[in-house]
Amino acid sequence: MVDSAKVLAAGEPRGVARLLSVTGGRVTRRIRVDRLARRLVTLGGVAIIFSILAIIFVIAAEVYPLLKKPTASLVGTVAARPDSAPLAAGVDEYREIAYLVTGAGVQFVGVKDGAPIAPSPLAGLKGATVVGTSPPRRGPFAVGLSDGRVIPAEVKFSVSFPEGGRRVVPELLVGDPIAADPGKRPITRLAHVVTPAGPTTAAAVGPKEIVLLTVKETKALIGPSTKEASSQRLPLPIKGEIATLSLDGRGEDLFVGTSSGQVLRVDLRDPSDPKVAGAVAATNRPGAGVSVMGFLIGDRTLVVGDTLGGVSSWQLLQADGGERRLTKVYDFMPHAGAVVAFAPSSRDKGFITADASGVTLLRYGTTGETLLTIKGEGERFEGVVLAPKADGVIAVDAAGRLSQWVLDNPHPESTLKSLFGKVWYEGYAAPEYVWQSTGGTDDFEAKFSLSPLIFGTLKGTLYALLFAIPLALLGALYASQFMHPTLKGIVKPTVEIMAALPSVVLGFLAGLWLAPLVEKVVPGLFLMPIVTTLLILIAVFCWRFAPVGVRRRVRAGTEVWLLIPIVILGGWISFQLGGVVEHLLLSGDYRGWLLNALGLTYDQRNSMVVGFAMGFAVIPIIFTIAEDSLANVPPHLVAGSLALGATRWQTALRIVLPTASPGIFSAIMIGFGRAVGETMIVLMATGNTPVMDWSIFNGFRALSANIAVELPEAPEGGTLFRVLFLAAFLLFVMTFLLNTIAELVRLKLRRRYRYL
Numbered sequence: 001m002v003d004s005a006k007v008l009a010a011g012e013p014r015g016v017a018r019l020l021s022v023t024g025g026r027v028t029r030r031i032r033v034d035r036l037a038r039r040l041v042t043l044g045g046v047a048i049i050f051s052i053l054a055i056i057f058v059i060a061a062e063v064y065p066l067l068k069k070p071t072a073s074l075v076g077t078v079a080a081r082p083d084s085a086p087l088a089a090g091v092d093e094y095r096e097i098a099y100l101v102t103g104a105g106v107q108f109v110g111v112k113d114g115a116p117i118a119p120s121p122l123a124g125l126k127g128a129t130v131v132g133t134s135p136p137r138r139g140p141f142a143v144g145l146s147d148g149r150v151i152p153a154e155v156k157f158s159v160s161f162p163e164g165g166r167r168v169v170p171e172l173l174v175g176d177p178i179a180a181d182p183g184k185r186p187i188t189r190l191a192h193v194v195t196p197a198g199p200t201t202a203a204a205v206g207p208k209e210i211v212l213l214t215v216k217e218t219k220a221l222i223g224p225s226t227k228e229a230s231s232q233r234l235p236l237p238i239k240g241e242i243a244t245l246s247l248d249g250r251g252e253d254l255f256v257g258t259s260s261g262q263v264l265r266v267d268l269r270d271p272s273d274p275k276v277a278g279a280v281a282a283t284n285r286p287g288a289g290v291s292v293m294g295f296l297i298g299d300r301t302l303v304v305g306d307t308l309g310g311v312s313s314w315q316l317l318q319a320d321g322g323e324r325r326l327t328k329v330y331d332f333m334p335h336a337g338a339v340v341a342f343a344p345s346s347r348d349k350g351f352i353t354a355d356a357s358g359v360t361l362l363r364y365g366t367t368g369e370t371l372l373t374i375k376g377e378g379e380r381f382e383g384v385v386l387a388p389k390a391d392g393v394i395a396v397d398a399a400g401r402l403s404q405w406v407l408d409n410p411h412p413e414s415t416l417k418s419l420f421g422k423v424w425y426e427g428y429a430a431p432e433y434v435w436q437s438t439g440g441t442d443d444f445e446a447k448f449s450l451s452p453l454i455f456g457t458l459k460g461t462l463y464a465l466l467f468a469i470p471l472a473l474l475g476a477l478y479a480s481q482f483m484h485p486t487l488k489g490i491v492k493p494t495v496e497i498m499a500a501l502p503s504v505v506l507g508f509l510a511g512l513w514l515a516p517l518v519e520k521v522v523p524g525l526f527l528m529p530i531v532t533t534l535l536i537l538i539a540v541f542c543w544r545f546a547p548v549g550v551r552r553r554v555r556a557g558t559e560v561w562l563l564i565p566i567v568i569l570g571g572w573i574s575f576q577l578g579g580v581v582e583h584l585l586l587s588g589d590y591r592g593w594l595l596n597a598l599g600l601t602y603d604q605r606n607s608m609v610v611g612f613a614m615g616f617a618v619i620p621i622i623f624t625i626a627e628d629s630l631a632n633v634p635p636h637l638v639a640g641s642l643a644l645g646a647t648r649w650q651t652a653l654r655i656v657l658p659t660a661s662p663g664i665f666s667a668i669m670i671g672f673g674r675a676v677g678e679t680m681i682v683l684m685a686t687g688n689t690p691v692m693d694w695s696i697f698n699g700f701r702a703l704s705a706n707i708a709v710e711l712p713e714a715p716e717g718g719t720l721f722r723v724l725f726l727a728a729f730l731l732f733v734m735t736f737l738l739n740t741i742a743e744l745v746r747l748k749l750r751r752r753y754r755y756l
Contacts, residue, residue: 056732062725066419070362070372070409072393077377078114082107082400084129089383089396090136092157096168098385098394098402099155101136101143103129106155108170111394114402120172124151132188134201134245135294135342140194142201144187149177150203150213152192178213178229181205191247191254198227200251200268207241210234210256214271234274238264243290249299253316255326257282257290263304263314265326280326284310292342296349296365298443300426301329303351303365305339311353313365317429329424330368335359341384341395349445350412352393354381360395364412366445367423371412374405411719419450419723435690435701437710437720448723452690454730456700460614460682461675463607463696467615468675469668472622476664479623480630481652484557492627499620507684510613515605515685518612522602523590524571524578531577532570539566594697602697605687611696614681622671629663630656662749669742673735679704703727 084103091098097117100107105122109115122130125145132144140154152175160167180187180203189204201213212232236242240260247254254266254274261283267275282290288308295302302314311332319325335355344351349365358376363369379397386393390412393405417423422431426445433455434447475495479488518525539562543551554562586593594600633656641651657664679702687699688709707724714721 056729059725059729059732062722063729066411066414066719066722066726068411070407070412072362072372072374072405072407075392075404075406076112077401077403078110078112080107080109080114080396080400080402081116082109085398086382086396086400087130088133088136088141089385089394089402090155091385091387091392091394092159092168092170093388094159094166094168095387095392095394095404096166097157097170098396099136099170099172100383100396100400101130101133103131105130105143106153106172109402111402111404117170120170122151122153122172123174124149124177131186132190134190134192134247140192140199142190142192144180144190144203145177146186148179148181148184148187148205150180150187150190150192150201151175151177152199152201175199180211180213180231189242189245191245193247193249193251195249195251197251200247200271202245202247202254202266204242204245205233208236208238210236210242210245210254210266212254212268212271212274216271230271232274234266234276236264236266237276238262238279240289244293246293246295246302248295255293255302257293257304259289261286261288261290261306263290263293263302263326265316265324267324277324280314282306282312282314282328283308284312284331291339292353294342294344294351296344296351297346298349298426298441298445300443301349301365302326303342303344303353305335305342305353307338309335309337309339309355311335311339311361311363313368315426317427330365332363332368333361333370335361341381343384343386345386345390346388347390348412350386350390350409352384352386354384354395356380358395358397360384360393362393362407362409366413366425367415367418369415369417371409372407376403410717411722413446413448414719414723418448419726421449421451423447423449433692435706437723438713446719448719450703450723450727450730452692453701453703453706453727455692456690457676457702457704457731457734459607459694459700460610460678460686460702461672463611464614464618464675464678465668465672467611468618468622468671471615472619472667472671473626473664475619476623476626476630477652477657478560480627481648481656482557483560484555487558487560492624495620495623497620498616499624501617502680503617503678504680504684506613506617507681510609510681510685511605514612515609518609519602519604521575521578522608523582523586524575525608527577527581528571528574531574532567535566535570535573536563539563600695600697603687603689603699605685606699607686607696610682610685610699613685614675614678617678617681618671618675621674622667625667625670626660626664629660629667632663633659662746665749666742666746669738673738676734676738677704677731678702679708683708703731 080100082100082102086100086102088101089098091111095111098109098111106120108117108120110117128145128147130143131146134141140152142150142152144150154173156171156173158169158171185205187203190202192201198215198217203211205211212234214230216228218226236256238258239262240258242256243259244257252269254268256264261281262279263282264279265277267277282304283306285308288306288310290304291307292305300315304314305311311334313329314326315329316324317327337355337357339353340356341354342351351365352360352362354360358379358381360374361370362372364371374393376395381395382398384395390409392407395403422433424431425434425447433449433451435449435452436447479491582588582590591602594602637655637659638651641655682702683705688701688705689699690701691698707727710720711724714724
């Protein structure tokens with residue numbers, strides 16, 4: 001027989017070598033896997049950082065154009081060679097053909113070369129010359145003749161595209177001459193508009209006298225329409241002489257600028273009985289007279305320029321007594337010399353003014369800002385035009401030289417003041433924070449203040465956290481320190497499953513089911529915390545006197561089941577008492593009482609409903625993280641506290657809670673970030689009204705909900721589109737700052753309590 005011990009001894013070196021070989025291979029594979037995992041984790045982290053930076057870059061690239069300064073580039077100057085000094089000018093939307101109002105009528109010239117286009121004579125002159133004109137705005141205008149007559153006219157451009165090219169053809173439409181002054185004095189000052197009721201013309205026939213010419217057109221169901229013309233002379237109680245006239249597009253108010261610096265308003269709402277409504281001092285410096293005057297698009301804002309270079313904007317506002325009063329809104333940066341020309345934009349609230357030295361300033365009426373200075377060649381401009389697309393400026397001097405600038409100003413309404421400050425908008429009694437991105441007409445004044453949206457975001461977050469933080473933290477404290485493990489194994493997963501509910505479902509339920517339900521029981525909701533707390537305290541007090549045998553049947557940590565009926569009973573009693581309180585103390589209608597006693601309105605979809613719905617979405621996050629932090633407190637700290645005679649509550653509040661405070665703070669901050677970025681609940685459960693009011697009974701509009709509502713309708717590259725990206729950037733900055741502050745505070749708390 002062979003000795004087995006000898007065989008084992010003989011084979012020992014070979015077995016050990018095999019064992020070492022196998023072990024070494026495993027270690028090598030583990031090292032390789034570890035290196036691969038480390039590289040993958042590093043790559044994933046770098047990819048996440050790169051993705052975040054890429055998102056920031058994309059957002060910043062969309063926001064940056066809002067901050068760019070407007071620019072103007074001189075295209076060139078051409079000699080138009082008109083037959084006399086031009087009085088006014090205009091241009092088509094493509095900046096190919098300009099027209100000049102001269103003493104002989106209207107002359108069309110090419111913008112690029114100044115070459116005259118086929119003449120279009122002004123019919124009805126009969127030897128007279130044109131000595132005055134109303135501003136040729138977006139529609140009809142009128143010219144005043146040297147023999148006291150007025151001729152209405154309109155320039156139209158027809159555009160066609162033959163053989164792939166663009167062709168612009170001008171056309172001059174001339175109306176019948178109207179005798180304004182029987183004395184045949186020259187009409188150098190006049191204003192003209194065409195209203196739905198017919199054309200209205202105001203002409204100065206003397207230093208302090210105007211004549212109002214109206215034509216009322218009546219359309220018959222059968223047969224031709226009839227016209228009824230009327231003429232009224234109106235002496236004006238002014239100082240100085242009439243310097244300029246301006247008539248709003250509705251034909252309701254005529255404004256008269258004087259050489260003494262006054263602006264007089266004439267109320268034309270009753271054409272048969274015009275009323276002089278009073279004068280205001282429109283210039284700041286003594287000795288300055290009104291030189292130019294005109295309306296911005298929409299005919300609500302009046303711009304006044306004076307002989308000393310001052311420029312201001314005015315609005316007709318209604319005072320407390322119902323009287324309309326001309327009120328100054330902005331003083332713009334002044335010119336160095338007299339203001340000689342004014343032209344509004346036909347797309348927005350922008351306008352340009354020019355002085356006697358050839359300097360043109362681009363301004364924006366909504367913000368009161370002067371955006372750009374355009375310097376000419378030192379010649380006095382007789383007329384300036386802001387192109388219909390607001391992409392160019394045309395100026396003509398006394399010699400007929402036509403200068404053209406290409407204008408790059410895509411976002412004139414976007415300034416730090418308009419985005420974050422108070423702005424005095426048309427029709428408002430004072431500057432306010434307003435978000436209203438669209439309107440019903442092209443005359444609409446866009447309002448892009450982000451302050452109401454930031455306010456609404458913070459307001460909704462505050463009310464959601466006021467509801468969520470107490471419930472989540474107290475529930476986490478009870479679950480981790482007092483609840484029976486078996487019951488905790490049911491409750492905690494149930495709460496965590498709540499986080500899986502889609503926010504759109506919560507918003508749908510809050511808006512369509514919860515909001516009408518809450519509206520019926522608001523007094524009871526405010527009584528519920530008081531009534532329910534009292535019932536719980538009474539139940540706990542009575543529990544102490546229950547028989548010992550009964551109390552032993554309830555396992556420690558499961559007493560919460562006994563409180564569920566108490567809470568349900570408290571809610572029922574609260575709602576019943578709410579109806580009684582509303583009937584006895586609130587005049588039977590709490591909404592009317594809120595309005596009459598506190599000045600608060602109740603919106604069905606309000607901050608309270610959003611607080612409940614969004615708090616329900618935030619509770620699982622805060623509860624889970626806080627409970628994990630509380631449960632991970634070292635057991636020896638709890639055991640030591642109890643061994644020294646502390647109660648469970650003392651141990652929980654003075655030992656466990658401070659030790660877990662870093663995790664609890666992180667839970668609150670994560671919940672805060674979740675509430676700040678919430679979209680669907682806020683979108684569906686609130687009225688989306690961008691108001692700045694802390695009332696819990698009013699709605700609001702948050703940044704995230706505003707992006708969801710506005711972005712699908714925002715034109716790409718437009719101001720609204722870029723402002724929405726700015727709102728997204730603000731959301732990113734808010735969450736980034738919150739997370740950074742939360743991490744710093746967490747680290748500080750961790751250093752403070754790490755030796756416990």
